[in-house]
Each structure stands twice: as C-alpha cells, then as structure tokens.
Amino acid sequence: MLRPYEKVYHVKKKKEWGVCPCGKEPITNKHYGLCVACMFEKKHGMTLKEYAKIQKAKSDERAKERAKLKPATPSVKKRLPFFSEKGKARDGALKVTRSAVLKKALDSNSLHCAGCGCVSGLTNSHILSKALRPDLFDIVDNVQLLCLKCHFYYENGTIEEKCNLKSFVDACKYIFKNDMPRFEAILYKLSDAYQKTGNKTIEGVMKKLERFE
Numbered sequence: 141m142l143r144p145y146e147k148v149y150h151v152k153k154k155k156e157w158g159v160c161p162c163g164k165e166p167i168t169n170k171h172y173g174l175c176v177a178c179m180f181e182k183k184h185g186m187t188l189k190e191y192a193k194i195q196k197a198k199s200d201e202r203a204k205e206r207a208k209l210k211p212a213t214p215s216v217k218k219r220l221p222f223f224s225e226k227g228k229a230r231d232g233a234l235k236v237t238r239s240a241v242l243k244k245a246l247d248s249n250s251l252h253c254a255g256c257g258c259v260s261g262l263t264n265s266h267i268l269s270k271a272l273r274p275d276l277f278d279i280v281d282n283v284q285l286l287c288l289k290c291h292f293y294y295e296n297g298t299i300e301e302k303c304n305l306k307s308f309v310d311a312c313k314y315i316f317k318n319d320m321p322r323f324e325a326i327l328y329k330l331s332d333a334y335q336k337t338g339n340k341t342i343e344g345v346m347k348k349l350e351r352f353e
Contacts, residue, residue, distance in 0.1 A: 233278040238264055240280045254307035255290030265291045267311045268319055281314060299333045303345045312345075316352045323352075 157167040165175035172179060181187050186194075241264060245251045252259045265286040270277040284307055286294060293301040294311075302308050316323045327349060334342045 230277075237278045237280060237283060241283045241285065244280060245285055250285075252285070253287040253290055254284045254310075255286050255294065255305035257306065258287050261288045262286070263288060263291050265294055267314050268322065269295075272322065273319060276318065282318075284311065299329045300337070300339060300342065303330075303339070303341045309345060309348050312349055313352060316349075323349075 157170055157173070159165070160167050160173070160175035160178055162175065162178050165177060167173050168176050169179050172182065174182060177188050180191070184191065242251075251262075253262060262285050264283050266277065267282050267284060268276050273282075276282045286305075286307070290305055294305060294308075305311075312323065312326060315326065327346070330342055330346050330349070333339065334346060
C-alpha cells in the first residue's frame with residue numbers, strides 16, 4: 141500500500157513517466173518503468189499481499205510458541221486471610237499504640253515532626269524497630285512522630301543525616317536505657333564518622349551522649 145504523500149508524488153509524475161504495465165499505479169522507478177508493487181515483486185519474487193501473509197503466519201507461529209510457555213488459564217492462587225490470629229492481635233495492639241501516641245502529642249501540644257518540626261505527613265516511627273526489639277513494638281515511649289523525610293533518614297540515612305534530626309539525642313537516650321549493645325554500636329558509628337569527616341554536629345551529639353554513661 142502506498143502512503144498518502146507517495147500517491148500525491150506519483151500523480152505529479154504520472155504525466156512524465158506514464159502508468160505501470162500492471163495498469164494500477166503510476167511508475168515510480170523510471171529505469172525499470174514499474175510501480176512500487178511491481179518493483180517489490182521483481183526484487184523479492186512475491187507480491188506485497190503474499191509477503192504480508194507470510195509475515196502474519198510467522199507472527200501466529202510466535203504467538204503459539206509463547207502460548208505453550210505460559211498456561212492458557214493462569215493458576216488461581218488460594219487467597220489466605222490477610223491476618224492470622226497472631227497478626228490480628230499484633231495489628232490491634234499497634235492501633236492502640238498509635239492512638240496513645242497521638243493523644244500524648246495532643247496533650248503536650250507537640251503534634252509535629254520530632255525531627256524537623258513540620259506538621260505535614262506525620263508517621264509513627266519506632267525508635268527500636270520491631271525487627272530488633274519485637275517486645276517493645278507496642279510501647280508508647282518507643283514510638284516517635286516523624287514526617288516521611290525524617291522517617292526515611294532515621295531508618296535508612298547516614299549517621300550525619302541522623303545527627304541533624306532534633307529527636308536523635310532523645311532517641312539515643314531511650315536506646316541507652318533499653319538496649320545497651322545497640323547504643324554502643326551507635327557510639328562506634330559516631331566516633332568513626334567524626335574521625336573521617338570532623339563534622340561539628342556529630343561532635344556535639346557525641347558530647348551529649350557521653351553524659352548518659
């Protein structure tokens with residue numbers, strides 16, 4: 141099939157080069173005196189329609205091969221309850237803890253991010269994570285309100301980014317009281333980072349933490 145702009149071009153050349161021997165389209169190849177379809181047949185030994193049929197057959201074969209690799213009907217997985225009995229109890233305890241943290245923040249007029257002071261996107265962040273201390277996951281004092289950015293810094297940030305959080309010293313104080321090995325690991329990271337960078341913020345945090353010992 142000819143594109144629209146090719147048809148316009150061929151109409152202009154029709155008077156000069158004439159019509160192809162097939163009598164359907166104007167000549168596009170002056171040397172051979174043939175149109176696009178006839179020139180394709182001369183070069184490839186088949187018509188455009190025959191070529192399209194071959195390509196379609198190849199496409200169908202590839203589709204059949206792909207269908208053999210994948211089952212015609214996807215396997216239906218058995219839907220299990222989202223929570224087990226243990227999970228339901230754990231989720232219920234977390235909801236109670238979140239409500240208690242929110243009430244505590246409202247009563248103390250501190251409904252803002254403990255890390256930077258903003259009031260948008262507040263989330264509950266565990267000081268000692270549920271993975272490290274599952275026994276403290278529902279303790280109100282183990283949960284602090286942080287915005288999404290500060291929450292990310294506290295969980296995954298570098299030691300410099302953690303030191304920039306306003307609540308980091310208070311969090312370390314709670315860790316000192318409840319998990320000494322974890323507190324000593326934080327001190328080691330602070331000391332190592334200070335030796336490498338000489339950051340004054342890290343130095344200030346270290347001086348505050350040394351008072352706990």
